[in-house]
Amino acid sequence: MATCPICKTDALEVEPGYFDGKTFRCPKHGDFDVTGSVLSDRTHMAADANQWEAALKKAAGRATAGRRPRILTYDF
Secondary structure (H helix, E strand, O other): EOOOOOOOOOOEOOOOOOOOOEEEEEEEEEEEEEHHHOOOOHHHHHOOHHHHHHHHHHHHHHHOOOOEEEEEHOOO
């Protein structure tokens, strides 16, 4: 089990494929990717739930049909 970085609940960590980061499957937020640069930055990881929600919304707006949203550093 993993912890959703957005809501801090139990989530699954899914095999991310070929990118530097992690893919989460959260019951509340669905499937999404978080890049390694976000995961390694203490400021981003310390962001509150509202900031993470906004970052996911930006990532979802960029995602093409059938692709998972990918949260990047500039989404914060």
